[in-house]
Amino acid sequence: MRLDVRDLSYSFGDKKVLKEITLDVSPGEFIGLMGPNGSGKTTLLRCIMNFLSPPADSVSVNGEATQTLSSESLARMFAVVPQSSSTDFTFSAYDIVMMGRLPHRKNRFAGPTKADADAVRSAMERTGTWEFAGRPFSALSGGERQRVIIARAVAQQPQALLLDEPTVYLDINGQLEIMDLIRSLNKEEGITVISVLHDVNMAARYCDRIALLSDGWLEALGPPSSVLNPEVIQSVYGVEVVVRRDPFTNAVYVMPHSTVAAAPRHGRRVHVLCGGGVGGPIMKALLDAGYGVSSGVLNVLDSDFENARDLHIPTVTEAPFAAVSDAAYEKNLGMMSECEAVVVSPFPVGPGNLKNMEAASVAVSRGKRVVAILPDAGRPVDFVDGKADAIMRELISSGAIPVMGIAEMLRELRRGEGR
DSSP: OOOEEEEEEEEEETTEEEEEEEEETTTEEEEEEOTTTTTTTTHHHHHHHHOOOOOOTTTTEEEEEGGOOOHHHHHHEEEEEOOOOOOOOOOOOOHHHGGGGGGGGSSSSSSSOHHHHHHHHHHHHTTTTTGGTTTTTGGSSSHHHHHHHHHHHHHOOOSEEEEETTTOOOOHHHHHHHHHHHHHHHHHHHOEEEEOOOOHHHHHHHSSSSEETTEEEEEEEOOOOHHHHHHHHHHHHHEEEEEEEEETTTOOOOEOOOOOOOOOOSOOEEEEETTTTTHHHHHHHHHHHOOEEEEEEEEEEEEHHHHHHHHOEEEEOOHHHHHHHHHHHHHHHHHHTSSSSSEEEOBBBOOHHHHHHHHHHHHHHTTOEEEEEEEOTOOOOOOOHHHHHHHHHHHTTTTEESSSSSHHHHHHHHHHHHH
């Protein structure tokens, strides 16, 4: 089944909810409809399924406008899975799934045929629901009910599944179970899937393409790796994020920085000596406090290099696994000289990055304000036979300010601003 949406606009009264949406869905695709609340996702889905009446010729299936098709024809093309389902009647799970066969009956008042019974059993076995076929639908758990509704949709033998937040009330295990099931129906049965989703990481994991809506406009359309990037997410959701790749699935995954707005930039800059991942929270806290931040020297592929890159922080870099070179050391000193203060994090010090500690000593000797965050008790950071510990003691005796943790670091930096 090929679905075409062309210049679709839709309004509720004076409020325009969809604005010139154009979207093509190929047979067998898994499309995720995403966007903030009120962006038009569910309205678009309802226009596609013809629950709402879109403008003529704006939605077509296999070249035919949906408005020209009978409800029976549409029901044989589309099966709908809502957010949640309930009933006041004492239907069994089997009865609920059998309702999916109604579009295939010439006489709705006739009883089910052997073909109907075979289709229902096949759908329930396919979705793992045959075991509770005789149980009351109302007695099933949320995840079991959702699987039954999907079984009903499968029994309908549609060309496409249309889902509106199918995992919204489920725990993480239930969410994965339902999404794995939908994905298997998509890939193994060739059923096209169009689903409203809120969880960006679920969408990245399961969808072939994502259609991202904002205020009724289609802001982005493409594979998850192209749509779910920091700039687009910031523009649409107003949240700063880090986007990485899952090493096991290769899917992108999104991590919000914070829901707390950063303080306005005040022009003061801090250089952070870090590595091994300890610098990420420090750099983020400084940015949130309004400081300009730089860092170095960091080996490419070091986790703090990744942190600095995600935070768009200027960094002195060195080749992976290489010792700090003289050139990188001098560049590090130059970057520190442009800052009001230097923060020495409790990073693990080995032969390759000992020059970062030596750079801190130079900063103190030149009168730079240096704040040294001491490591937690029992956490080793010196892997150079005590040389790093000796430099730290010398730093403190020469005027570096020792602190315990990020909050105390920020207090000391603010205290020094009036000097």
